[in-house]
Amino acid sequence: MSATTGAMHLTRRSATELATAIAAGEVTAREVTDEHLARIDAVDGSIHAFLHVDYEGARAQADAVDAKRAAGGPLGPLAGVPVALKDVFTQKGVPTTAGSRILEGWRPPYDSTVVSRLRDADCVILGKTNMDEFAMGSSTEHSGYGPTHNPWDTDRIPGGSGGGSAAAVAAFEAPLAIGTDTGGSIRQPASVTGTVGVKPTYGGVSRFGLIALASSLDQAGPCARSVMDAALLHQALAGHDPKDSTSLDLEVPDVVAAAKRADVRGMRIGLVSQLSGDGYQPGVRQRFDEAVEILTNLGAEPVEVSCPNFEYALAAYYLILPSEASSNLARFDGMRFGIRVGDDGDANVEEVMSATRAAGFGDEVKRRIMLGTYALSSGYYDAYYGQAQKVRTLIARDFDAAFSEVDVLLSPTAPTTAFKLGEKLDDPLAMYLNDVATIPVNLAGNAAMSLPIGLAPEDGLPVGLQIMAPSMADDRLYNVGAALETALRDKWGHLLIEEAPAL
Numbered sequence: 481m482s483a484t485t486g487a488m489h490l491t492r493r494s495a496t497e498l499a500t501a502i503a504a505g506e507v508t509a510r511e512v513t514d515e516h517l518a519r520i521d522a523v524d525g526s527i528h529a530f531l532h533v534d535y536e537g538a539r540a541q542a543d544a545v546d547a548k549r550a551a552g553g554p555l556g557p558l559a560g561v562p563v564a565l566k567d568v569f570t571q572k573g574v575p576t577t578a579g580s581r582i583l584e585g586w587r588p589p590y591d592s593t594v595v596s597r598l599r600d601a602d603c604v605i606l607g608k609t610n611m612d613e614f615a616m617g618s619s620t621e622h623s624g625y626g627p628t629h630n631p632w633d634t635d636r637i638p639g640g641s642g643g644g645s646a647a648a649v650a651a652f653e654a655p656l657a658i659g660t661d662t663g664g665s666i667r668q669p670a671s672v673t674g675t676v677g678v679k680p681t682y683g684g685v686s687r688f689g690l691i692a693l694a695s696s697l698d699q700a701g702p703c704a705r706s707v708m709d710a711a712l713l714h715q716a717l718a719g720h721d722p723k724d725s726t727s728l729d730l731e732v733p734d735v736v737a738a739a740k741r742a743d744v745r746g747m748r749i750g751l752v753s754q755l756s757g758d759g760y761q762p763g764v765r766q767r768f769d770e771a772v773e774i775l776t777n778l779g780a781e782p783v784e785v786s787c788p789n790f791e792y793a794l795a796a797y798y799l800i801l802p803s804e805a806s807s808n809l810a811r812f813d814g815m816r817f818g819i820r821v822g823d824d825g826d827a828n829v830e831e832v833m834s835a836t837r838a839a840g841f842g843d844e845v846k847r848r849i850m851l852g853t854y855a856l857s858s859g860y861y862d863a864y865y866g867q868a869q870k871v872r873t874l875i876a877r878d879f880d881a882a883f884s885e886v887d888v889l890l891s892p893t894a895p896t897t898a899f900k901l902g903e904k905l906d907d908p909l910a911m912y913l914n915d916v917a918t919i920p921v922n923l924a925g926n927a928a929m930s931l932p933i934g935l936a937p938e939d940g941l942p943v944g945l946q947i948m949a950p951s952m953a954d955d956r957l958y959n960v961g962a963a964l965e966t967a968l969r970d971k972w973g974h975l976l977i978e979e980a981p982a983l
């Protein structure tokens with residue numbers, strides 16, 4: 481094949497197809513990697529999905545896979561498949577910033593478990609993707625390094641905080657990416673870029689080496705262009721890790737088998753009445769209703785479900801998250817990691833810490849540190865943090881009650897399609913409202929997927945549907961997601977992402 485048609489061809493192929501072609505020797509891991517690197521060179525100037533492209537490291541990993549194959553060694557399940565990594569995971573020797581100026585120049589001395597698992601699967605890590613600073617945001621505009629642009633319309637946001645990972649996948653710069661989801665940062669970017677994103681069950685994927693935002697909520701997961709691709713990556717990442725005390729020592733549900741099953745006959749699907757009413761864009765609701773109708777025609781039974789405490793989820797989240805974040809971010813003190821400001825020989829430690837944090841943190845991070853410090857301060861702790869924890873329990877009980885009636889719950893992933901860059905930047909509350917449907921899952925610790933269900937008629941932009949499942953029932957997401965994806969692909973003749981305007 482010629483270099484040009486090959487480039488088009490390989491970057492358009494799914495992770496599943498690439499893994500099969502590499503294993504069969506039809507193409508080398510090096511060719512696949514080089515063509516994705518060329519694609520990044522060609523389009524990332526207008527997307528800015530990457531903060532760092534690891535040309536040398538990626539080529540060396542690809543060559544190692546090819547050498548292993550030539551020697552007849554056993555290959556990992558995603559051997560030679562390129563993956564983009566959200567810049568919140570440590571990777572030994574590779575710049576890691578969490579989207580913050582405070583970590584500029586820091587090269588971690590160790591690999592996160594997510595990186596180790598990618599290496600075990602023989603994946604090729606292309607580089608680090610852009611994100612809102614310390615994963616605080618829904619648009620990637622809070623990155624200390626400039627925003628990422630949505631490949632469907634570069635004047636629009638790619639979602640956040642993992643907008644870089646979602647945009648890299650949507651722009652065919654990488655077939656797979658890793659995100660993290662504390663309140664929706666995998667699912668909302670997936671929704672607005674027409675890609676698939678999964679937040680696994682809390683404790684399903686190790687947090688070791690993940691720079692913490694809110695430790696009781698953070699979870700890493702896959703970004704992909706299809707449900708099966710997401711399943712393969714999910715399977716490679718998941719499983720117990722003794723280095724993370726919250727990692728679950730349970731058998732990982734077989735998400736790949738579930739994606740193959742794709743059969744919803746007899747399943748009860750709950751429609752959460754609190755998550756689809758006013759405040760949702762009409763085109764989002766229209767596509768959502770059509771998707772429910774498709775699942776019904778496939779043999780699922782829709783059931784209206786009420787989760788009354790979801791109404792308080794956003795308020796509880798914005799007390800719990802800042803409280804945990806203010807404590808987690810105390811480690812960025814100008815002494816141990818990244819930049820140091822004001823160390824002129826006369827300044828004392830407190831002055832250097834203060835100058836470093838003032839210079840290194842952006843406005844949103846400072847806002848949340850102040851909110852969290854206030855919510856945890858003596859005299860206010862019970863009224864704010866304590867109350868929010870009680871609401872969290874009530875939300876978990878709403879889920880338990882719902883899941884005693886139905887197998888999965890459905891809602892639109894985000895209230896609107898991708899909005900314009902700058903539109904919500906000066907209005908924190910408007911920005912926070914993007915996550916109204918995704919946050920309940922993080923508070924309860926269960927699993928959820930966003931998958932593309934079409935374009936909103938009024939603006940021609942992608943709409944995402946959220947599937948929620950009980951803790952450790954991640955396989956249900958893939959079963960329902962794959963059934964819906966297959967039906968939609970049969971209807972359209974292709975996957976939605978193939979309609980993304982070519983860049």
Ligand code: GLN
Pocket residue numbers: 615616617618640641660661662663664665666693801915
């Ligand atoms: N947008 C949410 C927030 O700003 C979610 C962030 C996340 O999941 N990391 O907190």
